[in-house]
Amino acid sequence: MKRAAGLVAVLAVVVVLSLCVGDRWIGPGEVYRALTDFTGSDSDRVVRYLRLPRTVAGLLVGAALGLSGAVMQGVTRNPLADPGILGVSAGAAVAVVAAIGLFGIHSLSGYVWFAMGGALVATVAVYLVGAVGGTTPVKLALAGAAISALLGSVTSAATLLDLSTLNEYRFWVVGSLSLADHGIVAQAVPFVAFGIVLALVLGRSLNQLALGDDLAQALGTRVLLIRVLAGLAVVVLAGTATAIAGPIGFLGLAVPQVARLVVGPDQRRILPWSMLLAPVVLLLADIVGRVVARPAELQVGIVTALIGAPLFIALVRRRRTAAL
């Protein structure tokens, strides 16, 4: 309990930092005034219209990716699973490419629906392919990898064939929180809230699923239903996150691992921990990206990859030594 309170406190500090740090440091007092007593000054506008939506986007995207990663790892019983593996990100990306290239949709609020739809279709496709002759976590993961690869090559082909209209896609695909504004954030809130509730409710069932399908069934768990609900949670969470910020790697993979290290194997604790820890990491990465490359910004997707890749390798190595 104490550790959970600590994590919440850390998250609060990071949120405040995210509002204060930028091209110019704006102190917490001034930030508070900008949010409560808006005067329309430059710093008020920077806080209110740039840093606030960006910070809220970081919270939403982080919570969504962390949770969906935890659910994925729980339901596939594959510690290396993340939202990418069920084809969620690849499906969202293909749909966004189609939105830009075929339908000329250039606003992020337009992408959201395509990203969600693409994520859903891809996930269903993965499930249908993986379900042939009985579902197993491994088959599901393999089907996800295969369909991700297929969709990824479609995306690459489309972007290579039409460089000019897909220029913006090339920037979106890196992953950034600074694309978010109030409208997009507001649109995303209900989706993320729904996904969070659904994912957290699944905690106990995921614990039973961890015992293996047969034992879980014997204990009265409706395995198929749990899988469908988990898939729905992942699609909604990762699809929305992808639409807001573009694909951001490693977060959904690494954060649940860290959570597991801290709180043990109980999904009822891993899930909320992942939900709180991922935004901490994401916002910190975003803050770092804002200051290291001035006057430019490093996109948060790049920073998380830079931080995440070594972390991921460390985790894999650790696991391997443990298995030996």
Add this chain to the structure above:
Amino acid sequence: MAVVRVLAVALSLSLLAGCAPSAAESPGATTVKNCGIDVSVDGPPKRVFAAYQPAIELAHALGISDRLVGTAYLDSQVLPEYTAAQSKAKYFKNLPSREELLSLNPDFVLSGFNDVFSAAGSDASFGSRKGLADLGVQTWIFSPLCPTADGKGDEAIDPATVSMDNVYADLRDLGRLFGVEDRAAQVIADQKRRIAAVSDAVKDAPRPTVAIIRPGLEGGGMTVSGGPDFGTVLIRQAGGVNAFADLTSKRNVKISVEEFIKRDPDYVLISGCCDASLTPAASQPDVNKILANPAFANLKAVRSKHVVPWLFANHSAGVRGAYTTENLGHILHPDLGRVW
């Protein structure tokens, strides 16, 4: 028989000599230096490929439109005076691949952008200039875009080389290579006269700061034209100052939105790109977006509605220099615009 054999040997030897890449220059060769690379032709090139807007407009300006075997990747509509010539040219929407290019059998490639010859180009690359020369294809880049080494791209431009004088020198050199020296001299004279008219008219006027920004590329901030971009020269000629001239790492510099707000430029030009049918009007939605964004409401350019739909093509180094200087003169100094 012996005579035939001697003739055959002599013939094949001369053919071989002809094929040997720049081993020994033939007496009729014309050689000029472009970005530190010798460009040598035995006679005016007959099969020219022009990549990117500035190169395509240059070819039309020099009157060699009928020698174009292909044109690729326009950033916008060509200037009205070249519309007819361009409509007759073979056009590739995207850059052709190296193989596609070579299959057109060009003897000369004119490029309006250096990345096409870079080893790791942002778009498809034709290969390094030396590599193409080895295949008998001479190449050209506008010298204000000279990378510091062959095979390098945009990041390797020396800002000191970015000037209209370099464009004039290029025109003179190309006039020699293509055997159209008089036409080149005319083009230069016309450019100089028109630019001087604008610069003279605005020389005592206040100098507003101008930001050229690229829409749609704002992931992680926004992209503005920095010091090495030709826009810096054109803005100066039209009586303004590039608000980001001090950022000299690249032509297109990524900055944070907060940095943009801090600089608070007097004018914001939206650099619309890239489609052969594009006009400035296509950037109007991006203009509206900036005007409506509450984060930008305090900017001088926003309050005075000086956010202008514009073209990427306008601030590329080339024969658009005079046109753009006049155009910018009208935008920045509308009250003086009757002079030119």
